[in-house]
Amino acid sequence: MALVLMLPLGYVVVAAATTDLAVWRRLWTTRIPELLLNTLSLSAGVAVVDLILGVSLAWIVTRYRFPGSGIWDWLLMLPLAIPSYVLASAYTHILHRDGTAAHLWRLVAGPDASVFSPFSFAGAVLVLALNTFPFVYLLARSAFQRFNVAFEETARATGAGRLAVFFRVSLPVIRPSLMAGLFLATLYVASDFGAVSLLRFQTFTHAVYQQMTGRFDNAAASCLSLVLVGCAGVFVFGERRFRRQSRFYQTTGRYRPPVPRPCGPAAALLLNGGLLLVFMAAFGLPGLLLIRWTVDAVAAGEVSPGFVGHMWNSLSLSGLTATAAVVCGMPLAYAATRRRTWAGTLCAQGAYTGYVLPGPVAALAVLVVVSHLMPALHGTMLILLLACLVHLLPVALQGMESALQQVTPNLEEAARSLGARPVQSFRRVTLPLVRGGFASAWILVFVQCMKELPASLLLRPAGFDTLAVRIWLEASEELYHLAAPPALLIVVITIPVVLLWSGALAGPGRRDTRADADAADADADGADADAAGATGAPSRAPTGRRFRRSP
């Protein structure tokens, strides 16, 4: 199963490796340095902006109490509901030479002043940072909420000022969460296709797409893909390593959470103003634009006649992909969380290769495989479905694995000892407990698939346009009123899912206390081991390792 999913990646590697050296040399001298520089600098630029925005917003929301502070908590998540290509098209309009922003700016700075062009590095950073800062914000927020204030108080007691405490204690302590947030954001940027293609910024994903469509040169596309996948692989591997080490930073046992400080009216106005500014830039303004264009389009009777058909295409593709992802993911997730055999681990890790396969690369990979093995499938819905599955299975797997991890193996063992066969124990105990988690995994894949652009663009059967494809096609022609209605629909469908997902990621209180109890348990065990050491039995055989929930 997992091998099947790894097959596309393998094919890309093989295709790239067997490519003529001349092609490599040509790419190396002409494209790769530029693409590498662009992709890396874009990721780095976005990461810096994300870090500043995410940390400061999270700090304001968790540490200050002012009228309206409760709403921002979730309003700041909403930018995730806007697909990058929609945000990009909104900003190409806003920052247009004759757009509103330019007019306003000229009133302030004189008639010759001009705003920066959206079709630039700055434009791409702006759009993608506004699109991805919620990842960092969300993880920083939950880290600050679970922060042990005793650390800060200890630092203050030793004579460090407020600012010093923030930079020397608060930030370093939540470093693992920040890294996780930046990881999500950076992976998003590196695999983004919609925004960079609309902003005509050359990154690897964009170049792969151009090689495949403009030149029909799958060999060159494979080479570029390999470089991108290699970078992503190094990045993912590094993050995993870091996460394994970072466990030492987490606060364990009982702790005192921070109490937000109340603010005066002036400070409240200032904070609300700042938050509003970010929110409007990332969600409010594009949202209002979409609504205005949609209203215009409806009033002018210009809504595309195929709208219902496109919607149906999107819904059916997403539904099929989500169902397939959950069905395929179930045994894989179970193997990864329960059976600690090498085969199980391999299966799960193999399925995660989809992580390092950005949309265009997944499409290319599936295309290469299918044209080698089953050319008959060319141009059918199945090949598109397969690409979406390879690309989105990790999303489903992650949700399902964490749902399964919440169920301690003890519960299944208790069921077994009470006379239930393995199948019965799964049906009567495990399934009822993970049903919610599996359902949200389905919904997540569904929504991601609704937004999915490059694979659909590359592999769709003739006439099978999805909403995302229509938005992109219209937006690249700057026909905004045609692009707006489907974009608005996607945003509206995505909003509840974003809120659900952010809730799951931040973790509700009850689960936290459970985890803390576990940590306390582990501590008690450690103390036991010490006592054992004192009585002359220092070695702690690994008997405990399979009975405890993995953290």
Added chain:
Amino acid sequence: MPSVAESPVVLELTNVACAYDAGRPAIQGISFAARRGDVIGLLGPSGCGKTTTLRAIAGFEPVAEGEISINGTPVAAVNRHVPPERRQVGMVFQDYALFPHLTVRENVGFGVRRGPAVDRRRRIDEMLEMTGLTDLARRYPHALSGGQQQRVALARALAPAPVLLLLDEPFSNLDPDMTYRMRGDLLRLLNTTRTTAVLVTHDHEEALGMADTVAVLRHGCLEQCAAPETVYHLPASPFVAECVGQADFIPGAIRDAVVHTPLGNFFVPPDYPGGPEVVVMIRPDDVRIDDAGPWAGTIHSRQFQGADMLYGILLESGDLVHGSAPSTQLLPLDARVRLRIDAAHTVVFDRHAERSRCVCKRDAARGRAPEGIRD
């Protein structure tokens, strides 16, 4: 104590070994048996293999060597593995593992699947009644206190009338007061239902107080398996001696069939097998602080324990012994005291033997008493 010699053997482990990684056994050579109604206490520090033993009996760990029989039927051997659901073994997990999506009643009824509905309902009612949970039957586990959760776990394990009940540190998540009450309740429940039980614990008071037979494990091996009194008074090794309570080891040497120590001379027990360099085990209740005593020392530490006061006494030889005295009289630190040793029997170990591996049945242990007589 309901255990009579004629009761049938319910559980028998013969030379059992389990290994997570081949070549590094988590437990090995474990043999013991339990008759109907017996409570076996598996005692040892963390990582000694007691939980592994329990899980092997339950069927959650395969056996690498040896054999486990329940009610005379082999359930686990090298090429034989009866799955847990067919072993008729009830298990109470350390974290109780209550099904969070089921009510107390549904939890208790989970394993009661056979027979007509009326009988099943009656059985569940009976178990709820017996554990005092009738009023809580409609609650969900998260709305119960620790002690209540523990009773649900117990009722759930006992409801299918298992031939054997396994308890994995059942009191470790309760506060001490509650633990004390629950121990009594559990013992009563086991007695009324005549259930055979294996209890894993790292608390020697719990093991000594509840079990008919205490099995002490160390590094995956059975160090001693005997009645609680035997394990306490005649431990098979220094490790066992320390495992079941405070013990001091005073070095001595054998000359002319007598052990010479800073606390006087002792006869060498007749069956003592080791070399001439030995240690003598002294328990705090063997040490009497008495102005007329023959030995001198200074009070080095003091620990109030309620009824008793535990004194650490530094001898002139530099050795430390602990002695308990009634807490009504207080001796200050660094006070000079006199002591005498007042033991019914003393135990002698070879100072150089790393440990004596001793796997024995309870009755055998009783006869083999390394009795020492005070000089």
